[in-house]
Amino acid sequence: MRARYTRYMTAWRLALFRSVGIRHGVIMWAAMILAGGLDYAVNVLAGRWLQPVQYGIFVCVAAILQVLVYLSVAIRNVVAVYTAKLGVESGSFKQVGAFVQRAWRWAWQWGLMATALMVLISPFLARLLRLPNPWPLWAASPAVVLLFFVRPVTDGALQGMQLFAGLGVVQVTQSLLRLLFAAGLIWLGCQAVGAIVAVPLACIAVVSLARWWLRSYFQARGEMVPRPVSWHYSSYALLGLVAFAVLVNLDALFVKHFFSPRVAGDYGPVVTLAKVSLFMPLAMGIILLPKAKRRQATGRDARPILLLALAGALAPGLFLSIFYFLFPGWLVRIIFTDAYANPGIILALASLAASLYAGLNIWLNYALALDRSAFIFALVGVLLWQGVGMFLFGRESLVHMTLVMVSAGVMGNFAGFITTWYIVRTTTAVRAELVGP
Numbered sequence: 001m002r003a004r005y006t007r008y009m010t011a012w013r014l015a016l017f018r019s020v021g022i023r024h025g026v027i028m029w030a031a032m033i034l035a036g037g038l039d040y041a042v043n044v045l046a047g048r049w050l051q052p053v054q055y056g057i058f059v060c061v062a063a064i065l066q067v068l069v070y071l072s073v074a075i076r077n078v079v080a081v082y083t084a085k086l087g088v089e090s091g092s093f094k095q096v097g098a099f100v101q102r103a104w105r106w107a108w109q110w111g112l113m114a115t116a117l118m119v120l121i122s123p124f125l126a127r128l129l130r131l132p133n134p135w136p137l138w139a140a141s142p143a144v145v146l147l148f149f150v151r152p153v154t155d156g157a158l159q160g161m162q163l164f165a166g167l168g169v170v171q172v173t174q175s176l177l178r179l180l181f182a183a184g185l186i187w188l189g190c191q192a193v194g195a196i197v198a199v200p201l202a203c204i205a206v207v208s209l210a211r212w213w214l215r216s217y218f219q220a221r222g223e224m225v226p227r228p229v230s231w232h233y234s235s236y237a238l239l240g241l242v243a244f245a246v247l248v249n250l251d252a253l254f255v256k257h258f259f260s261p262r263v264a265g266d267y268g269p270v271v272t273l274a275k276v277s278l279f280m281p282l283a284m285g286i287i288l289l290p291k292a293k294r295r296q297a298t299g300r301d302a303r304p305i306l307l308l309a310l311a312g313a314l315a316p317g318l319f320l321s322i323f324y325f326l327f328p329g330w331l332v333r334i335i336f337t338d339a340y341a342n343p344g345i346i347l348a349l350a351s352l353a354a355s356l357y358a359g360l361n362i363w364l365n366y367a368l369a370l371d372r373s374a375f376i377f378a379l380v381g382v383l384l385w386q387g388v389g390m391f392l393f394g395r396e397s398l399v400h401m402t403l404v405m406v407s408a409g410v411m412g413n414f415a416g417f418i419t420t421w422y423i424v425r426t427t428t429a430v431r432a433e434l435v436g437p
Contacts, residue, residue: 035171046182052265056268061137065147067246083157096161107153164287169209177206239380255401288309321355363375382408
C-alpha cells in the first residue's frame with residue numbers, strides 16, 4: 001500500500017511539474033530578471049549621472065511610460081489569449097498567422113494616430129507636471145507606436161504560442177539596448193531627454209527581431225481570417241490593465257505634482273528601488289495567462305498554477321522590503337550617491353506596496369485568462385480608494401501616502417480571492433459532475 005501511495009504521489013508531482021511549465025517559468029524568470037536588472041541599471045545610471053531635478057523629470061516621464069506600457073499589455077494579452085485559443089481549437093497554423101497579420105496592421109494604424117495625439121498634448125502635460133518644457137515628452141512620443149502598439153502584438157503572439165525563448169530574448173535585448181543608448185546620450189550631454197529617447201531607439205531594433213522570430217506566421221497565406229476579437233473581452237481587459245497601471249505608478253506622478261522638485265527628485269530612488277519588488281515577479285503573470293487559458297479550454301483546474309504564481313510573486317518583494325527597512329539610507333547613498341536624502345521608512349513601505357501590487361498582477365492575469373470580469377471592477381474600486389486616500393492623507397506626508405498604497409495592495413489581493421477563487425472552483429465542480437469520473 002505504501003509503495004502504491006509513493007508511486008501515485010511521484011506521478012502527481014511529475015504531472016504538476018510539467019503542467020505548470022517549470023521550464024518555461026525558468027526561461028521567463030531568468031529573462032525578466034536580466035531585463036529588469038538592465039532596466040534598473042538605466043535608472044541607477046540616470047540617478048548617478050543626472051542632477052536630482054533632472055532625475056525627477058526622468059522618473060516622472062518614466063512613470064507615464066509605465067502607465068502606457070500596462071495599457072499596451074491589454075493588446076498583448078488579447079493577442080496572447082486569441083493565439084492560444086486558436087492554437088487549441090483549430091490547430092491551424094495559417095489561422096494563427098492570419099490573426100497575427102491582422103493585429104499587426106491594426107497596431108500600426110492606431111499607433112501612428114496615438115503618437116500624433118501624444119505630440120499634440122505634450123505641452124499641456126508638461127505644464128500639469130511642472131516640467132520645464134515639453135521636450136522630455138516629445139522624446140518619448142515615438143515609443144507610443146513602437147512600444148505600446150506594435151511590439152505588444154509580436155510579444156502577444158510569442159506568449160500565446162508559448163515561444164518563451166523568443167519572448168525572453170526580445171525582453172533582454174530591449175533592456176540592453178536601452179542601457180547602451182541611455183549611457184551614450186547622457187554622456188553626450190542630452191540630460192533627461194537622452195535617457196528618455198533611448199526607449200524608442202531600442203524598440204526599433206527589437207520590433208525587427210520579434211518580427212523575424214515570427215516570420216513563418218507573417219508568411220502564412222491562404223487561410224480564412226479568424227473571427228473578430230471580442231470587444232467585450234478587450235474592453236474589460238483594457239479597463240483592468242489601465243487601473244493596474246495607474247495604481248502602481250500613481251505615487252511618482254502624485255509626488256511630482258504635489259511636492260517640490262527637490263522632494264520629487266529625492267523620491268526618485270524610492271520609486272526605482274521599490275519597483276524591484278514589482279518587476280522581478282512579472283514573469284509569473286506572463287506564464288500564468290496562456291497556461292491558465294489552455295487549462296480552462298481543456299476542462300482542467302487552473303488553481304494549482306495560480307497558487308504557485310502567487311507564491312513566486314509575493315515572496316521576493318516581502319523579503320526585499322525587510323532589507324529596505326533595515327538599510328534605507330545606506331542603500332540610497334551607495335547606489336545613488338550622497339546627492340539624495342535618506343528615505344527612511346518610506347522605502348520599505350513603498351516596497352511592501354509594490355510587493356502587494358505584484359500579487360495583484362497575478363490575480364489580474366488569472367481573471368483575464370478565465371474571463372472573470374468581477375475582479376476588474378474590484379480593481380477599479382481599489383484604484384479609486386488609493387487616489388482619494390492619497391489626496392486626503394498623502395499631500396503633507398510621504399509616509400501617509402505610502403501607507404495608503406499598502407492598504408490598497410491588501411484590499412486588492414483580498415478582492416482577487418473573493419472574485420475569482422470561488423467562481424472557478426464552482427465552475428470546475430459543475431464540469432466534473434457533468435462529465436463524470
